[in-house]
Amino acid sequence: MMIQYIIRRVLTAIPVLFGILLVTFVLARVIPGDPCRAILGEKATQEVCDRFAEEHGLNKPLATQFLIYMQEIARGDFGRSFRYGMPVTRLLIERLPTTFELSVSALILSMIVGIPLGVISAVKHNSWVDVGTMVWANTGVSMPVFWLGLMLAYVFSLLLRDTPFWLPPSGRVTAGLAAPAFYVVWGWHVPEEGLWLALLQFLSRLHIFNGVVTGNWKLVGDALKHLILPAVALGTIPMALIARMTRSSMLEVLGQDYIRTARAKGLSKIKVVLKHAFRNSLLPLVTVIGLSLGTLLGGAVLTETIFGLSGVGRTLYEAITARDYGIVQAFTVVIAVFFVALNLIVDISYAYLDPRVRLD
């Protein structure tokens, strides 16, 4: 039953994936402006531009271009960036860790604060904790990410500059701080190129992970310090959403008969709340957390812009304005595929947690 459901769900994702490829391809082509002149300058002659089009296959019919594009992606080749003059995959490996670290820490932060707050305010319904949480949660979801980020930077980087609470306003680590990759530290023999190297490079650019495994605590501390403000800015909306959702689904569960029965049986309140109620209120929570990741990726564009981080969001935004097809296509596809995969995981875990879903 479960396996059938998973197969059915994966199959419905295929046309969506094809649609994503088509949309990104079309979007990248219809962005007005000539990539040749955007890259080589306004003064590029027709001859130069013809050669440029030839080199990048831009003179072929659109349908052919799309076929070539699909074939290349199937081979894991995302083409080259016009602007940076390097394979897009390399750029992705370079930029993805920043966004990954940022969104994961924002999500973790929003969960470790949001879930307990939601549980407490449901248990202490209508108390000051509850009212406070709801006021805060409503304000939280209404805040523009970019405003919150700038205000945090103002408070923590300027007002508190001579106190221990000072936090850096931009960058991932202090400039000049040594961050040797773990595979270099351990003296691993790595190939010149290929998937294995890409994976190692990706992991080693996750500063916190790299710092922890190599015991470079200075790096970990520094990276964490740089991460706090952007993570708080980015995590506030999901945090508020999670707190609200936990509260309302806990309230619904707490009002049900079996909870009263459990209490009547003589189980302690805390046991009932955590074992009987919380587990059953997890369902809607999974959905909210999954959907929050989408908001996180969108918010990453703004957060990365404000805190001077060259992550996926900011790179994509810059590529769109500079008409760098290669980056636009690859980055959008990666983000969208990631998003689809995430929704898939959410749906499957939903079916796992609630057997009724599978029967639909």
Place this chain on the structure above:
Amino acid sequence: MTKKESKAAKLDAEGISLKSVSLWQITWRRLFRRKSAIIGMVILGILVLIALTAQWIAPYDPFQVLIGIEPVKQRQAPCIHLLGCPEDQPEHIMGIDGNVRDQFSRLLYGTRLSLVIGLSTVSFAIVIGTVLGALSGYFGGWVDTVIMRVMDVLLAFPSLLLAIAIVTVLGPGLVNALLAIGIVSIPSYARVVRSSVITVREMDFVSATRAMGGNSYEILFKRILPNALTPLIVQGTLGIATAILDAAALSFLGLGAQPPTPEWGSMLGSERNQVFTAPHLVFYPGLAIMLTVLSFNLLGDGLRDALDPRLAHTSG
């Protein structure tokens, strides 16, 4: 007092009325029992009032550059006489912006734009989303498959990123930004309408209309859609909040409203590098966005609770 009247009075005391009331009356009453919804409506009421009277209550013209007119400096901090700012200086309660204009006046005019942005994008998305969702839910089959797969593809992109891409295609500017945000939010309305239509489609009163010879148009628009209205209203109110936030984000990135338009996101965006030297230029527009979004969020939540029949006789 007759027996009937006394019974009515007793029921009335228990909060149950014998008089027939429409769904809207019930909703309205329940809405007024919620503190958060009232706060939302009050904030929204004030914002609407500001938007309508901006030209009378704003102390300055939002586009007027004050160089040579008043002794003020570029990005001067707020000057409020009540808080000890010298009387001989002109009063600017939210300071002066980077182009030496009165920020308070610009902020007041910005209210208009913000409300118009929220309402217009959501109306656009609701109209298109409703049509698509209704067709999809009513006809089912391949119509449903095609429409919903397209919606799935739209939903597969983080909405802000898709909006950025669409604006880049259409060219930066407020109208295009609104169009982009409208397009991006179509799927959520289409989904809401589709699921309500599917639920209502098989109900007896719809079959009755069909048996009496009603055509598809009549069934869909007169019987089914009115019943899909409640979730749409809730979704729409909350959607206005999101639309205002997204529009502000696009303007912040320079893709939406262009200077010198007094739009909050663009005001904030053009001064973002001055946050350390002139924080008032970032603080106030952001606060205004937050309050507006908050009012729609509170109202939307209140409406959802008030329209939910499961919560019929509760208050809170």
